[in-house]
Amino acid sequence: MSLLDVQGLTIRTEDGRELVSDLSFSLDAGERIGLIGESGSGKSLTTLAVMGLLPPGMTASGSIVLDAPGLPRTDVVAAGERRLLGLRGRAATVVFQEPLTALDPLMRVGQQVAEPLRRLKGLRGAALRQAVRDALAQVLPDPDRIARAFPHEISGGQRQRVAIAMALACDPALLIADEPTTALDVTVQEEILELLGAQVAERGMALLFVSHDLAVVSAVTERVLVLRNGQLVEQGSVEQIVHSPTHAYTRELVGSARRLESALERTAKR
Numbered sequence: 575m576s577l578l579d580v581q582g583l584t585i586r587t588e589d590g591r592e593l594v595s596d597l598s599f600s601l602d603a604g605e606r607i608g609l610i611g612e613s614g615s616g617k618s619l620t621t622l623a624v625m626g627l628l629p630p631g632m633t634a635s636g637s638i639v640l641d642a643p644g645l646p647r648t649d650v651v652a653a654g655e656r657r658l659l660g661l662r663g664r665a666a667t668v669v670f671q672e673p674l675t676a677l678d679p680l681m682r683v684g685q686q687v688a689e690p691l692r693r694l695k696g697l698r699g700a701a702l703r704q705a706v707r708d709a710l711a712q713v714l715p716d717p718d719r720i721a722r723a724f725p726h727e728i729s730g731g732q733r734q735r736v737a738i739a740m741a742l743a744c745d746p747a748l749l750i751a752d753e754p755t756t757a758l759d760v761t762v763q764e765e766i767l768e769l770l771g772a773q774v775a776e777r778g779m780a781l782l783f784v785s786h787d788l789a790v791v792s793a794v795t796e797r798v799l800v801l802r803n804g805q806l807v808e809q810g811s812v813e814q815i816v817h818s819p820t821h822a823y824t825r826e827l828v829g830s831a832r833r834l835e836s837a838l839e840r841t842a843k844r
C-alpha cells in the first residue's frame with residue numbers, strides 16, 4: 575500500500591481554468607521522488623493540494639490518499655479541515671523555498687519550534703524545552719543560541735535549517751520540500767541538500783522534492799516525475815531521465831542542465 579496515492583488530480587481556478595490536469599502518481603514509504611518542471615508547470619500547486627492547502631477559490635478533483643502508519647487513511651481532496659489538521663505535520667509536512675514564510679518574524683526561534691511539538695506531541699515544560707533543543711541540535715551546531723534568536727538575527731541557511739527542524743519535529747512519514755534551496759547561495763544549497771538527504775535516510779522518511787533544477791533533484795531522489803503545463807509528461811528513475819529521456823521536453827531540461835554544467839566548468843577553469 576502506498577504512503578501517498580494521487581489519482582486523476584485536477585486543479586482548477588474559480589473561473590474553470592485547469593492548472594493541473596489528471597495527474598497520477600504514487601509514493602511508497604521511504605521512497606524519494608522528484609517533481610520537476612519549469613516555472614508555472616504546477617509543481618507548487620500539486621504540493622499544496624497534497625497538504626490540503628490550495629489557495630482560496632481553487633478546487634481539486636480526483637483523489638490524494640495519504641496512508642501513514644498510525645494515522646487514519648485519508649483522501650485529502652474529500653477530507654474536512656479538522657481531519658487535515660490532525661494529519662499535517664505527522665502524515666506529511668512541507669518545507670518551502672523561502673524559510674521566512676514558515677517563520678514568524680516577531681517570535682524567537684525556540685518558541686516557534688516548540689509550537690508543533692506542543693500541538694502535535696502534547697509536550698510541556700522541561701520535556702518541551704528538551705525536545706526543542708534536540709530538534710535544533712539535529713540541524714545546527716549551536717541550538718541554544720539559535721533558539722534565543724529572532725529569525726532576522728540568523729542567516730538564510732540557518733533559517734532554512736530551522737524550518738527543516740520544525741518540519742521534522744513530529745516525525746512525518748512524508749516530507750515535501752518545495753524548492754528548499756533555491757533562495758540560498760550555492761555553497762549553502764549543498765549543505766542544506768546534504769542535511770535533508772541525511773535526515774530523510776536516517777528517519778526512513780519518504781521525500782517529495784520539488785525543483786526546476788534537474789541536477790539538484792537527481793542528487794537527492796531516486797525517481798523523477800516531469801511536469802509541463804500541469805501535465806505529467808514523463809516519469810522514470812533518475813538514471814533513465816538523465817541518460818535516456820524520451821519526451822522532447824525532458825530532453826530539453828536535460829540539455830539545458832548539461833549546458834549549464836559545462837558553462838560552469840569552463841568558468842571554473844579560467
Ligand SMILES: Nc1ncnc2c1ncn2[C@@H]1O[C@H](COP(=O)(O)OP(=O)(O)OP(=O)(O)O)[C@@H](O)[C@H]1O
Nearest residue numbers: 587593611612613614615616617618619620629786
Ligand atoms: N493563486 C493562484 N491564482 C491563480 N493562478 C495561480 C495561483 N497560483 C498559481 N497559479 C498559476 O498556476 C500555474 C502553476 O503554478 P505553480 O506555482 O504550481 O507552478 P510551479 O511549477 O510551482 O512554478 P514555480 O517554480 O514558478 O513556483 C501557473 O500558471 C500559475 O500562474
